Amino acid sequence: MAITDLFARRASLARSVRLLAEFRFEQSDPARFYGALAADTADMVAQLWAATGQSPAGQTVLDVGGGPGYFADAFAARGMSYIGVEPDPREMHAGTPAQRGDGTFVRASGMALPFADASVDICLSSNVAEHVPEPWLLGREMLRVTRPGGLAILSYTVWLGPFGGHEMGLTHYLGGARAAARYTRKHGHPPKNYYGSSLFAVSAAAGLDWAANTGALIAAFPRYHPRWAWWMTSVPVLREFLVSNLVLVLRAPETAD
Template structure:
């Protein structure tokens, strides 16, 4: 086990398991997101210690897979989600419909502020990150991951054709499926990049970067995001682990 605050590179078996699950996401979302929630909770505990008795806020957690996994491990976990449709017909009792830009929480109430694959869906990532930091207590952990634009999955359901331009990728998706895509660039999907995000976070005085890594790579997970240009394509999904400073 690595020291608290650090993550070791995950195994090839773990990466392959997650990749296979993502290939079945449309057919079996329960399996995919239950598996991903367990993996994310493992990462949080590696960086911060056991979740039992901790207060966790899951911002933009959709149907609540991550929230339920945190609760299963003994955390006081709360879900904040702006889209009522994502919450489903029977949302968790501790689910709140709220915007990630303005969380209905006092300063410093959370041990862990958690956000998985949300940053690419907000048009002002800096404000979103600031709100996560605000609600986290000094010494607490901020966990943020997002799919960067030039990742093979950056265009989401119309990837990887987004590399040829969003309009062309969307047109191809509509021809192939006969329906409109869920995501529209500039409305609910935004081009967020690794380099600018890292520079923005490192310039802050209220957080310390514990780790900036590719979330799913089985090796050299922290090395890939350090290489300009390459990181924009090879990171796939950037994971930031931040410590809230006093």
């Protein structure tokens, strides 16, 4: 069984439309938006893991950039142990204790994870790589802490896709600095995701090249697209504009005897 087979069965057009509708609430009702995203993400991770022939129940998930912990309950509902890592104290405390649910939370940078080598079963990073200046250092750290045979799942927003500018909308096609300045003039305050400090231009090609060079890449697909549109990932240039959010699935290499 291919690693994506179970998840691909659920990657329908109806799912894509449902998730797209939830994106409208990211700023106005984050609990609603992140709750829906958490459920979908936990399903994706559990299905990718199940395709390895092992049950997700009892596995430890390290969520790099987990924010206030909206994902904790979603993973707990699937019998998985959740550890959230978040560097920003404001983000970490944005949710209520009830929203954080049952999990362990650590304040730390994803580019220097305070965990031992090979210490978790699954390391997840959901929409974080575009917010750090060294996304592939983040990726290397994720692989480092994942046990041999475990999965590192790195998902990020592609800069030239329609959501690359985040709350700045399509104005990011004018350039990141111009988009940020335009947003500031219009709203009277800078965007949360400020280009050059908390938002960076990360391409699909760069992620695929990095992942291929690790020798650990086992799958790459557009996170929110229906299965019949996954072919876009393999087409240079086109994927930068249409993939929107790229998922890289890596299996941590077995250690040599």
